[in-house]
Amino acid sequence: MSTSLDLCAPLAVLGSDVQVPLVSGEKVGYAALDYAASAPALQRVWDDVAAYAPYYGSVHRGAGYLSQLSTDLFEQSRRTVAEFLDLREDDQVVFTRATTDSLNLLAGAVPAGTRVFAFETEHHASLLPWQHAGLEVMYLRAPRSHAEAVAALDAALTAHSSGPRLFCVTGASNVTGELWPVAELTEVAHRRGARVVLDAAQLAPHHRVSVRELDVDWIAFSGHKLYAPFGAGVLAGRADWLDAAEPYLAGGGASRTVAREPNGSIAVEWQSGPARHEAGSPNVIGAYAIAAACRALTEAGFDQLERREQALVERLEAGLAEIPEVTVLNLFGGYAPRVGVLSFVVRGWNSSHFAAALSAEYGIGVRDGLFCAHPLVRTLLGSQDRQPTQCGAPEPSLPGERSLNAIRVSFGAGTPEEHVERFLAAVRELTTSGARWNYRNEGGRCVADTRR
Numbered sequence: 211m212s213t214s215l216d217l218c219a220p221l222a223v224l225g226s227d228v229q230v231p232l233v234s235g236e237k238v239g240y241a242a243l244d245y246a247a248s249a250p251a252l253q254r255v256w257d258d259v260a261a262y263a264p265y266y267g268s269v270h271r272g273a274g275y276l277s278q279l280s281t282d283l284f285e286q287s288r289r290t291v292a293e294f295l296d297l298r299e300d301d302q303v304v305f306t307r308a309t310t311d312s313l314n315l316l317a318g319a320v321p322a323g324t325r326v327f328a329f330e331t332e333h334h335a336s337l338l339p340w341q342h343a344g345l346e347v348m349y350l351r352a353p354r355s356h357a358e359a360v361a362a363l364d365a366a367l368t369a370h371s372s373g374p375r376l377f378c379v380t381g382a383s384n385v386t387g388e389l390w391p392v393a394e395l396t397e398v399a400h401r402r403g404a405r406v407v408l409d410a411a412q413l414a415p416h417h418r419v420s421v422r423e424l425d426v427d428w429i430a431f432s433g434h435k436l437y438a439p440f441g442a443g444v445l446a447g448r449a450d451w452l453d454a455a456e457p458y459l460a461g462g463g464a465s466r467t468v469a470r471e472p473n474g475s476i477a478v479e480w481q482s483g484p485a486r487h488e489a490g491s492p493n494v495i496g497a498y499a500i501a502a503a504c505r506a507l508t509e510a511g512f513d514q515l516e517r518r519e520q521a522l523v524e525r526l527e528a529g530l531a532e533i534p535e536v537t538v539l540n541l542f543g544g545y546a547p548r549v550g551v552l553s554f555v556v557r558g559w560n561s562s563h564f565a566a567a568l569s570a571e572y573g574i575g576v577r578d579g580l581f582c583a584h585p586l587v588r589t590l591l592g593s594q595d596r597q598p599t600q601c602g603a604p605e606p607s608l609p610g611e612r613s614l615n616a617i618r619v620s621f622g623a624g625t626p627e628e629h630v631e632r633f634l635a636a637v638r639e640l641t642t643s644g645a646r647w648n649y650r651n652e653g654g655r656c657v658a659d660t661r662r
């Protein structure tokens with residue numbers, strides 16, 4: 211393993227010693243390079259959850275000792291998340307299922323008549339909930355620089371200056387890993403009277419995030435991308451719109467009093483605060499796991515983690531730049547800093563075929579496809595007018611033909627240098643020598659053909 215980068219050790223994660231079979235029959239240590247989809251659990255998170263598990267009990271509804279303990283831990287987890295995000299005093303933390311859930315919750319909670327602004331480059335979780343909730347949405351064209359993004363938002367908000375408005379933006383792209391100028395965009399949005407929600411699904415696992423400094427009104431992220439894969443997420447931020455909205459779900463916990471009226475109907479008084487949008491028994495293990503991850507990342511130190519990750523990003527970029535068949539996808543022209551997420555295409559290869567070969571022949575797990583950000587990937591590939599092929603069979607690679615999907619490699623705090631080195635060596639070998647195996651389409655996926 212290369213030690214040339216002189217980095218701190220990766221954080222301990224589950225699965226780092228898992229061996230997987232190659233198509234040849236050999237076994238190798240799995241190189242998990244798909245953190246952007248779901249990151250492995252931090253060992254610390256797993257240990258904290260295991261230590262709590264015997265004490266698990268109901269939340270907000272039991273008189274027994276373990277119910278009270280679990281309720282305390284659930285509420286303490288909320289405070290830990292608030293600290294981790296550097297929230298303002300009056301901000302709320304609502305536990306959800308994940309980022310998608312958080313943004314759908316917010317979409318249902320904004321005042322009637324709110325107009326939403328979003329760049330078409332967003333992940334579908336940030337792009338689709340608004341229209342789905344019946345709101346009017348203005349989709350802004352893909353900007354090619356930070357300055358262009360800020361100017362486009364300014365122009366759009368100036369042109370539509372009345373009524374409640376909400377701007378939704380990602381902190382780091384799940385496709386290119388590029389950082390977005392969140393503080394500058396928020397400054398413009400606020401100057402024009404709009405509110406801002408930050409999709410931090412790909413930002414929070416890689417960077418210290420201060421809601422206070424960025425000044426965004428809400429933030430959403432997922433536990434399973436933050437090394438806490440226990441089914442919880444977060445929506446945090448301003449209380450006013452959330453308290454004025456109908457509860458996300460109707461049920462116990464969200465209701466303060468429920469009484470039968472003389473006319474036979476049921477009258478409900480809803481809670482305010484986070485409970486209003488957390489009906490039903492909450493996922494206390496999920497919330498506790500997120501809090502454990504927040505503590506572990508804070509204690510490890512984001513400065514150290516970022517330095518380490520950036521060194522791996524630079525190594526990856528430099529290594530790929532030496533392979534002429536590889537084109538890295540960048541929205542902002544290759545100049546914007548990125549987190550440990552990078553997508554690329556390989557000349558002469560269908561991306562599904564390439565990703566399948568990385569798995570079957572090298573034990574490397576990446577992702578291929580359009581990454582739930584179809585408009586963005588099609589813009590980057592210049593393939594807006596063409597329907598994507600099914601992820602699967604190696605498509606004939608015609609000279610000059612553009613790929614219809616891409617390959618994404620992503621990593622984080624648990625990634626050893628060896629994984630990046632092995633990945634680069636595998637890309638070099640595949641592009642020079644080709645795959646050693648035959649591949650076929652199985653149920654829409656490209657897989658090594660092991661039939662005799």
Ligand code: PLP
Nearest residue numbers: 308309310333335384411412432
């Ligand atoms: N936003 C971004 C930028 C993402 O990358 C993702 C998931 O990949 C989501 C939102 C949705 O997250 P989840 O699937 O955890 O709801």
